[in-house]
Amino acid sequence: MRAKATVRFDVPREVVRQTQEHLRAKGRARHEGVVLWQGTFEPPLITRVIVPEQETSAIRFRVPLAERQRIARKLAGSGEMIVAQVHSHPCGAFHSPTDDEEAIPRRVGSLSLVTPDFGARHELLDGAVLFELRPGGGWHEVPLELLRLSGLRDASHD
Numbered sequence: 001m002r003a004k005a006t007v008r009f010d011v012p013r014e015v016v017r018q019t020q021e022h023l024r025a026k027g028r029a030r031h032e033g034v035v036l037w038q039g040t041f042e043p044p045l046i047t048r049v050i051v052p053e054q055e056t057s058a059i060r061f062r063v064p065l066a067e068r069q070r071i072a073r074k075l076a077g078s079g080e081m082i083v084a085q086v087h088s089h090p091c092g093a094f095h096s097p098t099d100d101e102e103a104i105p106r107r108v109g110s111l112s113l114v115t116p117d118f119g120a121r122h123e124l125l126d127g128a129v130l131f132e133l134r135p136g137g138g139w140h141e142v143p144l145e146l147l148r149l150s151g152l153r154d155a156s157h158d
């Protein structure tokens, strides 16, 4: 089945850099890590990285409720919101049942990117998987092409 053409989010180089920096720092301790991407849905744009306070281990991460509330308050009225969550896994990238249940973005159309190998790969999207929150609350895998990283060649055929 082919996903229908949809919006693509531009991801600035600096956002990719800060994301990799955090995931790799956590990875050096052999912990998962998580960041949030702030931005807008219309137009589809990522503007900056939020590194939330987080409790991590080799197999999971958790952002305390108070920290999630602090971020929500900070964004309220800014015109921007949490567009995506990015987290790392020890080995393979997939969306676990815990990831489904505890994902921080809550708006339909939000994205969740999971990177393999504790984020150590050279390219952020190498081996990664991307999920989108659908109406009804389920996370569904979508093509990585929904993210357009600055500085990467556009490999789509349009």
Ligand SMILES: [Zn+2]
Residues within 6 Å of the ligand: 087, 088, 089, 094, 095, 096, 099, 114
């Ligand atoms: Zn996970």
